[in-house]
Amino acid sequence: MLFLRTSLTRALLLHRTASPFSATSAPVLRAFYQSSDHPDRAFYAPHESQILDYALTNPVEGVPVLGFTEQPLINALRAHGKSQSMATSFQTANSAPMAIMLYHMKTQRAKMVAEHAKTLYELPHVNGLSQYDRLQYLLIARLRDNVAVAGQLQGGLAQLVQPANIAASLSELYDLADDLCHYSGDKSNDFAWYAKRGSVAKIYVLCELHQAGLPAGEFAQVEAFVKEQVSEMENMAYAYNSMEEWGYINMIGLVNLIRSQLTRS
Amino acid sequence: MLSKSAKTVVRTRFPVRALATPAESNTTSHAPQLKYQPLSKAQKAFLERVVRVDQAGELGANYIYAGQYFVLANRYPHLKPVLKHMWEQEIHHHDTFNQLQTAKRVRPSIMTPFWKVGAFGIGLSTASLSKEAAMACTVAVETVIGGHYNEQLRVLMNQFSIGAVDAETGEVIANPPVSPEIASLKETVKQFRDEELEHLDTALEHDAEKAVPYMLLTEAIKATCKVAIWTAERI
Ligand SMILES: [Fe+2]
Numbered sequence: 001m002l003f004l005r006t007s008l009t010r011a012l013l014l015h016r017t018a019s020p021f022s023a024t025s026a027p028v029l030r031a032f033y034q035s036s037d038h039p040d041r042a043f044y045a046p047h048e049s050q051i052l053d054y055a056l057t058n059p060v061e062g063v064p065v066l067g068f069t070e071q072p073l074i075n076a077l078r079a080h081g082k083s084q085s086m087a088t089s090f091q092t093a094n095s096a097p098m099a100i101m102l103y104h105m106k107t108q109r110a111k112m113v114a115e116h117a118k119t120l121y122e123l124p125h126v127n128g129l130s131q132y133d134r135l136q137y138l139l140i141a142r143l144r145d146n147v148a149v150a151g152q153l154q155g156g157l158a159q160l161v162q163p164a165n166i167a168a169s170l171s172e173l174y175d176l177a178d179d180l181c182h183y184s185g186d187k188s189n190d191f192a193w194y195a196k197r198g199s200v201a202k203i204y205v206l207c208e209l210h211q212a213g214l215p216a217g218e219f220a221q222v223e224a225f226v227k228e229q230v231s232e233m234e235n236m237a238y239a240y241n242s243m244e245e246w247g248y249i250n251m252i253g254l255v256n257l258i259r260s261q262l263t264r265s
Numbered sequence: 266m267l268s269k270s271a272k273t274v275v276r277t278r279f280p281v282r283a284l285a286t287p288a289e290s291n292t293t294s295h296a297p298q299l300k301y302q303p304l305s306k307a308q309k310a311f312l313e314r315v316v317r318v319d320q321a322g323e324l325g326a327n328y329i330y331a332g333q334y335f336v337l338a339n340r341y342p343h344l345k346p347v348l349k350h351m352w353e354q355e356i357h358h359h360d361t362f363n364q365l366q367t368a369k370r371v372r373p374s375i376m377t378p379f380w381k382v383g384a385f386g387i388g389l390s391t392a393s394l395s396k397e398a399a400m401a402c403t404v405a406v407e408t409v410i411g412g413h414y415n416e417q418l419r420v421l422m423n424q425f426s427i428g429a430v431d432a433e434t435g436e437v438i439a440n441p442p443v444s445p446e447i448a449s450l451k452e453t454v455k456q457f458r459d460e461e462l463e464h465l466d467t468a469l470e471h472d473a474e475k476a477v478p479y480m481l482l483t484e485a486i487k488a489t490c491k492v493a494i495w496t497a498e499r500i
């Protein structure tokens with residue numbers, strides 16, 4: 001039991017999450033190289049995915065009814081015959097709710113890449129699409145998959161900006177922005193690389209906050225908001241040297257953005 | 266002519282192969298499809314640094330030659346094709362690492378704007394001094410870059426024997442060949458190193474050593490390059 005507890009805890013909580021104090025530098029400065037011949041191992045082991053998936057999606061005792069709290073994970077552990085006492089270990093550096101939220105973000109990002117990004121270039125109308133069109137398409141695809149937890153999204157976002165969770169959240173947001181840029185066809189080799197990821201991360205967070213403030217089932221409004229944001233980015237012919245955007249990739253700006261929006265609503 | 270007939274021969278062999286029994290075709294088929302182990306953290310970090318620093322270095326080289334060409338091309342017509350040839354190779358080096366940087370999802374050096382300005386400035390100022398000074402600059406830069414590529418090659422040779430299994434059977438392969446990805450990077454680095462050393466020779470042939478003051482110039486530029494490399498590997 002002890003073994004399971006430690007390995008699960010490590011896997012769910014400590015993976016790639018550096019000390020929370022390194023929040024400002026970790027997301028941008030960690031090693032980043034994506035190999036084609038030496039693919040990385042899956043982030044979650046199968047049994048970890050099972051438990052977290054149950055916690056996130058179970059319509060009776062999971063996040064859809066209980067929100068991003070500790071209880072869905074306790075229920076999931078019980079349903080899988082694991083000791084409930086394990087949940088206490090989630091109250092360390094990262095919490096049980098954060099573990100579920102991170103699972104949601106990572107799996108939805110993987111799904112966006114597998115189901116939308118990689119097939120995007122095979123669509124019949126793709127030749128006429130600009131980088132911004134593709135970005136919009138991917139953003140909408142990714143946000144549409146929030147619908148499953150739509151009613152609980154605010155609680156999930158609140159988890160992201162807890163001080164102990166910031167390093168992990170920013171790291172994940174950074175990966176998402178990088179995927180969105182890469183698969184929408186960004187080929188920038190200079191400072192624009194940073195500025196684009198900064199603006200895309202900001203747009204994503206703005207859209208998700210907008211979505212969190214709407215009743216579930218209002219996805220048409222989210223889509224309209226995404227289009228507005230992306231075309232604004234395009235129309236302004238974005239000043240890629242803007243220090244503000246650089247601030248967003250350094251990402252502390254994102255944390256403040258989420259905090260201010262959550263307290264307002 | 267010869268290669269054309271060789272191609273036809275190869276082509277006519279395919280139908281024969283297709284008629285072979287499964288057991289026979291097994292013995293004639295080449296090595297199994299390999300599935301390689303993931304890279305270690307240290308290997309990833311190394312490759313990330315390689316792509317970033319080489320991209321920045323080639324960007325610098327590209328801009329140094331641009332600066333030199335700007336000053337010297339019209340003043341010394343006989344140097345024009347020499348500089349142009351080297352410059353074009355630098356552009357190819359730079360493009361290659363640009364492609365690697367986007368394909369491998371590596372963060373470019375955040376100092377990029379400074380590398381551009383700095384490198385163009387070095388090219389411009391040494392060339393304004395004299396054509397020999399420009400060549401001395403090339404000697405200094407290529408000495409450091411050639412050595413740097415050699416160091417990278419050594420690590421790529423020694424630290425990248427990575428395990429693999431047969432993609433179909435899962436059987437562990439003893440001493441698998443290095444993956445195509447690493448092999449191709451090694452090839453690229455080797456080819457570029459050779460071309461940088463050619464540039465070094467070219468510069469020496471064009472009186473680099475007659476530059477005044479040669480030692481001061483080359484040592485100062487070498488030191489600058491080393492600081493730039495150290496920085497670009499990191500930020
Ligand atoms: Fe070069």
Ligand SMILES: [Fe+2]
Nearest residue numbers: 326407461464
């Ligand atoms: Fe060179």
